[in-house]
Amino acid sequence: MMNLLSSCWKPFGGRGADLGGGGGGKEGKDGLLWFRDIGRHGSGEFSMAVVQANQVLEDQSQIESGPLGTFVGIYDGHGGPDASRYVCDHLFRNFRAISEESQGAVTAETIEGAFRRTEDGFTALVSESWSTRPHIATTGTCCLVGVIFQQTLFIANLGDSRVVLGKKVGNTGGVAAIQLSTEHNANIEAIRQELKELHPEDSQVVVLKHGVWRVKGIIQVSRSIDGLWEHLSNEKAVDIVHSNPHAGSAKRLVKAALHEAARKREMRYSDLHKIDKKVRRHFHDDITVIVLFLNHDLISKGEALHPSVSIRSALNH
Template sequence: ERCGMLEALMNFLSLCWKPFGVDIVCGSDNGGGLDDRGEGRDGLLWFRDIGKCATGEFSMAVIQANQVLEDQSQIECGSFGTFVGVYDGHGGPEAARYVCDHLFRHFQAISAETDGVVTAETIKRAFRATEDGFSALVSEMWSTKPQIAASGSCCLVGVISHHTLFVANVGDSR
């Protein structure tokens, strides 16, 4: 059973995080269980159980290495296909959070201009629009929160659309 395997794996891995870890009880409400979306949290671990997209199934997990989680990730499914993003933040969480909140939205808007046809240029334009937006945010916040300018994010994105895989990266994420 999938839940039993996940529970056993999580309990085994939680030994590495003591005293942060708590035993995972699948489907329980006592901390560490899965919510109604199949997501769970256990100490420094966040996970999402099996989800479905047109291109197949997915699951994901994040293990927090720092006191503040600077990294973000997302999986989005729709009529265009599947969009997967991994954002490796540094110098603070702001840039990676911004990318996670805006890159896919820009991708959607730009691909809508071509009736949902995805090209390498679609992805490049989405990255440019996201970078321009973050630069504008840094300028706007400079007087009240200048430390936002010190945050950044490397990005790795994969898009599966009409049986074609597109892969794009910014920075040292490969």
């Protein structure tokens, strides 16, 4: 079983890499936008896109897919790229190792264990690096993971990234937008109350600053939406995907968000497109989008469309 798992859950093969004989599709670039218009995972197709705004890209993302299932991760870093890069390097490896320890089982506990092991590893790295790289102690990352395994879709989220499902509505031809993840954002009353209960000795654990609730007055997230969902509603995003060809879906969503970001600043998209990284951060954050199309016939039959795909978005564009 150990050897079977190692071959089914392929390890990461490199930044921007595709280890599946073409299943990952071709990558492209358009200024600060990196994308793969269409590729194949074990249960259907995918589309992937990232646009950089920070001087150093803080977002990381990956797709790992084989006959056993599909693993998708999006890591929205803050304060620098160190935490998100570490998670992208280690979370799937830890997930696979814990699954192997359980004879190939994938459960909510498997994913939670991978999160804990990865966090413990990064905390240890911060301690070991304190004398030479103290700045990494100020970095962090949101962590959003989806796993498809044996006809089950698992979602795990820490932070304020978001998963939205587009579900067909009967025979009407319409699609409903269903949010599958819960966000940890200090602007949400329940999250603020949770933080106050966890830290009763700290009167400044959540602070209202310029009309926005922030943890310690610094960041909105409590475990860390200023990406795609700041500019597009769930319904709008699902409609864009549903109304267009599969190929280019992620890129189309990113561009729709950029058009909206430009509109809010009363400027043209073409002018925003000319603005370089770092300065671009004044207009929008790094944005990462992965769209998964699920083939229910493949999922129900337990058949794999493609044997192995291992992809990470490029580090910087």
